[in-house]
Every structure is written in structure tokens, then in C-alpha cells.
Amino acid sequence: MTATSQSLSLLFLSTPVGVLGTGEGGGVELTIKNLAQDLLQTQHQVTIVAPTGSQLNGIPIQPIPGNLQIPAQGEGRDAPILLPAHSVLANMCDYARQVQSDYDLIVNFAFDWLPFYLTPFFETPIAHFISMGSMSEALDEIMAQTAAHFPGTLAVYTRTQAETFPFPDACRCLSSGLDLSLYEFSRQSDCCLVWLGRIAPEKGLEDAVAAAQQVGRRLKIFGWLQDSQYWQRILDQYPHAPIEYGGFLSTAELQQQIRRCQALLMTPRWVEAFGNVAIEALACGVPVIAYRRGGPAEIIRDGKTGFLVEPDSVEGLVKAIDRLPEIDRWACRQQAEEEYSLAALRDRFLAWFYDILQSYQ
Numbered sequence: 001m002t003a004t005s006q007s008l009s010l011l012f013l014s015t016p017v018g019v020l021g022t023g024e025g026g027g028v029e030l031t032i033k034n035l036a037q038d039l040l041q042t043q044h045q046v047t048i049v050a051p052t053g054s055q056l057n058g059i060p061i062q063p064i065p066g067n068l069q070i071p072a073q074g075e076g077r078d079a080p081i082l083l084p085a086h087s088v089l090a091n092m093c094d095y096a097r098q099v100q101s102d103y104d105l106i107v108n109f110a111f112d113w114l115p116f117y118l119t120p121f122f123e124t125p126i127a128h129f130i131s132m133g134s135m136s137e138a139l140d141e142i143m144a145q146t147a148a149h150f151p152g153t154l155a156v157y158t159r160t161q162a163e164t165f166p167f168p169d170a171c172r173c174l175s176s177g178l179d180l181s182l183y184e185f186s187r188q189s190d191c192c193l194v195w196l197g198r199i200a201p202e203k204g205l206e207d208a209v210a211a212a213q214q215v216g217r218r219l220k221i222f223g224w225l226q227d228s229q230y231w232q233r234i235l236d237q238y239p240h241a242p243i244e245y246g247g248f249l250s251t252a253e254l255q256q257q258i259r260r261c262q263a264l265l266m267t268p269r270w271v272e273a274f275g276n277v278a279i280e281a282l283a284c285g286v287p288v289i290a291y292r293r294g295g296p297a298e299i300i301r302d303g304k305t306g307f308l309v310e311p312d313s314v315e316g317l318v319k320a321i322d323r324l325p326e327i328d329r330w331a332c333r334q335q336a337e338e339e340y341s342l343a344a345l346r347d348r349f350l351a352w353f354y355d356i357l358q359s360y361q
């Protein structure tokens with residue numbers, strides 16, 4: 001039996017699509033960082049295995065050389081599984097195999113086929129945190145096999161995300177959380193809107209730009225420019241839109257920028273697994289206007305901490321922007337405190353880890 005107060009030695013496998021700290025990995029980077037930081041402060045040992053160049057203040061990282069994986073969201077559902085030559089993911093798995101006996105548990109954050117496939121070949125149990133909705137038949141298949149052979153080892157952010165997979169009931173929902181002390185509440189706002197995230201087609205930035213143009217409000221945009229052709233198409237389509245792109249900012253800089261905004265717009269075309277940016281905005285007291293689709297639909301309290309609008313409706317966004325004065329910004333901060341604290345996130349992850357250790361040791 002594993003005591004639930006036992007301090008754990010954990011090996012995190014980071015996302016292989018990007019270097020931690022650059023934004024290339026999307027929201028899961030923040031989840032990995034927050035969780036590792038908090039576990040390290042509470043008597044647990046964490047090492048993160050991540051592509052060379054990765055940096056997270058004060059968190060032990062084992063850098064692994066190699067070529068990055070291609071993000072699954074750019075490929076079709078029937079795409080075969082690909083590994084580049086000198087694959088960083090293969091090298092990360094190889095490193096994990098060599099050191100596995102030093103750890104109680106390996107926690108896989110890679111949304112990729114290989115770590116699932118390799119699970120039965122490891123002696124140390126592997127917990128898989130799935131950071132996106134279903135993207136590929138091959139990946140769904142290997143995840144389903146892992147769920148069947150190792151029940152309880154799969155977790156996701158949200159129920160909506162779990163339901164994109166053929167095995168929703170095998171997924172444990174862990175939600176997300178933040179170090180709320182890093183986000184300052186602002187009761188006042190100017191009249192700017194903000195949009196945050198990777199600039200890539202599945203994030204639907206063009207709808208936020210169209211809405212900002214219609215209401216004549218400035219839209220600040222921050223995030224990693226993943227697809228520059230897509231960005232150029234938006235600039236060509238809306239040459240006079242009142243938008244400004246501020247690059248990819250650190251959490252400290254980002255919260256300074258967003259807390260004075262009137263609202264965050266979230267316009268995903270896909271089923272967003274969670275949407276860490278939603279809770280970052282709420283933590284600053286900034287209401288969120290989002291399409292009623294994916295994770296944001298589970299987060300936002302419609303009419304209280306933002307508005308949920310019909311998916312893909314720019315008109316819906318415009319109407320919600322007009323209604324922003326109805327929202328009490330303090331209610332937004334309160335929701336973040338009640339539902340998205342880092343301590344609560346850590347407790348949910350730890351309960352999952354202890355359950356796995358009880359079942360597989």
C-alpha cells in the first residue's frame with residue numbers, strides 16, 4: 001500500500017513539440033511548470049525531461065537533444081505516426097527508461113504515440129496526462145489500449161475534452177490551476193480587448209479581429225506566432241483592424257498587460273482541451289467571452305464571469321462585448337480563487353498518482 005503522505009520522486013516527460021519557456025508547447029507548458037513548482041515546494045522530487053534549451057526558473061530539467069515532433073493538430077486524423085531522424089521524443093523515452101528505477105512514477109505530458117506504446121515495456125508505472133482533444137486515429141487507438149491494460153492511468157483537463165475520445169470514461173478529469181499570487185486583480189479597466197494564445201488556425205484569431213473591428217475597440221494580441229502565413233492572411237483580410245501584436249510574454253509581463261483589459265476573447269475553432277488563458281484572465285478580474293465549445297464552456301459562468309456565445313458567431317461576440325458592463329470583475333477573481341488554486345490542482349494530481357501507485361506496485 002502506498003501511504004498518501006509519502007513523498008514522491010517523479011519524472012515528468014515534457015511535450016516534445018517545443019522547448020519549455022518558448023510557448024511552442026501551448027498551455028501544457030504552464031501546467032507542467034505550475035505543478036512541478038508546487039510539488040517541489042511540498043516535499044516531492046520532480047525532474048523534467050525536456051528538449052535542450054528548456055528553462056523553468058529553479059526547476060530541475062534534464063535537457064535532451066534531438067529534433068522536435070511535429071504538433072498533432074497540423075496533421076490529419078488519418079496521418080501516420082512520424083518520428084524525425086534523431087528524434088527528441090525517442091531520446092526522452094530512452095533517457096526515462098535508463099533512469100526509471102530512481103523514480104516512483106513517470107508522468108507523461110507528451111501528446112504522442114510513442115510513450116503510450118512503450119508503457120508496457122517500462123517497469124516504473126507511467127501516468128499519462130492528455131493535453132488535447134482527439135486528433136488522430138492512431139493515437140486514439142494506442143491511448144485506448146493503454147486505458148484497457150492500465151486502467152486509471154489516463155487523465156485529461158475537462159469532461160468535454162474526454163468526450164472527444166472513444167474512451168471518455170477511462171479519463172480522470174483534473175482541470176487546471178494557477179499560482180494566483182502571480183496574477184494581480186484590477187478593478188479598473190480600459191476599453192481594450194485582449195486575445196491570447198498560439199497564433200494558429202485552430203485558435204480562430206480572425207473572428208476576434210473581426211469583432212474588434214466591428215465594435216471599434218483595440219485588440220491586444222499576445223502569444224507564440226506559430227503560423228506566420230495564417231497571421232499574414234489575417235493582416236491582409238483586415239488591414240484596418242485596430243489590433244496590435246505584442247509577441248510572447250512571460251507570465252509576469254502577460255498579467256500586467258491583461259489585467260487592465262475589458263475582456264479576453266476566446267474564439268477556438270477546435271475543441272479546446274481547457275484554455276489556460278481563460279483562468280489567467282479571470283485571476284486578474286478580466287471577464288472572458290468565448291465560444292460555447294470545449295474547455296471554456298466548462299470554465300466560464302455565463303453572465304457572471306463572462307459570456308458564452310454561439311460557436312463561430314462574430315455577431316455573438318459583438319453582442320457579448322456590449323454586455324460587458326454587466327460583469328462584476330471581482331466575481332471573476334473569486335471564481336479563479338474558488339476553483340483554480342494551485343494547491344487544489346496539486347491535490348488532484350497527487351490523488352491520481354497515489355491511486356496509480358496503489359494499483360501498480
Ligand code: UDP
Pocket residue numbers: 023025026027028030196197198222223224247248249250251254274275276277278280
Ligand atoms: N502565453 C504566454 N505568453 C503569452 C501568451 C500566451 O505565456 O504572451 C501562454 C498562456 O499562459 C497559456 C498558453 O500560452 O498557458 C496558451 O495556452 P492555452 O491553453 O490557452 O492554449 P493551447 O496553446 O494549449 O492551445
